[in-house]
Amino acid sequence: MADFSGENPEAFRSDVRGWLEANYPAELRSADVRTDPEAIWGGRAFLGSEDPQIVWMRRVAEKGWTAPTWPAAYGGGGLSPDQGRILEQELARGRYRTPLSSFGLWMLGPVLLEYANEAQKLEHLPRIVRGEARWCQGYSEPGAGSDLAGLQTRCEDKGDHWLINGQKVWTSYANKADWCFCLVRTDTTRKHEGISFVLIDMSSPGVETRPIQLISGESPFCETFFTDVKIPKDNLVGQVNGGWQIAKRLLQYERQNISGGFGPGEGAGGSSSDLGVMARNYMGTDETGALSDPDLRGRITRNKMDFDCGYKTINRIAAESKASNGPSAATSIIKYAVASFAQERSELIVEMMGSQGLGWTGDDYAAPEIGAVRGWLRAKANSIEGGSSEVNLNVISKRVLGLPDPQ
């Protein structure tokens, strides 16, 4: 067994490379491998599954490398930030699939490490690392989105348990989740100071989810109803009425991860598509070989530069935050910027496709063209999810620039 505790980064890189090569399931190298698209999210539904994606996830999780820098005591890899970065680089270099994506890894785990008690960490973190529990986020309510602290879902102390009643909305994948991290009201007389952060098992009696159909044709999120749902007293994280601090911290992790997810090729058209190549295919070139439409040429170039700079900045900020105290309010800057670059990119793609960028179904349109239209519609959500662009501008003005609240 290789020793990963050493300080020599190149020896570590070589060990990681060898391990990945030796342990990547052969089936996943095949172009026509079939895996369940939901498998990457893990969860109870995949316990015991032999889907190649799950086999890969289990092998990586065994080393703690699904959460490389979390402490080994909670199932993580115990790697330093530098070692974690080397692992990321090697996963990208070898074009290995992401072993596990989850709200547990991106959002909940980091705040449990900061705010949960020891028993809660030991119960939940290893299951997140192993992809055995899929989590959803119960924040937004019909009357509480941007004004999140206006939430009304009640959580009453019944002595030996908490009793939850209320409704959440836009709960992504709630119908597929095993657990929900949820903001609830434990004091109706105070606003921010009356909120608590609780963990709800979605199989509890009284939990109901209803998927919502989106403009893109998909149903990735739900209305979630809690009717007399009993949860154990131990499922409240941090202090009673102290949930707002945890909620805000989790949003910083969320915004950092949403921005990181917009790679240079993100958006309509697929991750491997280069805007310049696509534009040449659809619009042709002039006698110099340049894109024939000078206006589009300029806008494509600017978008590519924006993305490139944005992506490098995200990587730098992410590396800095991993090496320090985690993300800060500055994550609102990258969330705001990258959401607008991604929307602009999706607009450019359907524009360059001309009438082929109007397809929804049917044989007249190639699959990437249909994907581009759906991606363009999906991109509308980029400036809403994880806090709207306007709300992020408010955070930037208040928490980053220190400007006063508007009167």
Ligand SMILES: Cc1cc2nc3c(=O)[nH]c(=O)nc-3n(C[C@H](O)[C@H](O)[C@H](O)COP(=O)(O)OP(=O)(O)OC[C@H]3O[C@@H](n4cnc5c(N)ncnc54)[C@H](O)[C@@H]3O)c2cc1C
């Ligand atoms: C794809 C997607 C996934 C999501 N997943 C989840 C999830 O898993 N869990 C969850 O809890 N929520 C989720 N959400 C909900 C998301 O967090 C909310 O939609 C978002 O916070 C905005 O709230 P709202 O929709 O109620 O809009 P509102 O708060 O009603 O805002 C409406 C408009 O008013 C503007 N506005 C509001 N207040 C201000 C202000 N003070 N200053 C300036 N402008 C303002 C907003 O920017 C927006 O344009 C998701 C949303 C999307 C699009």
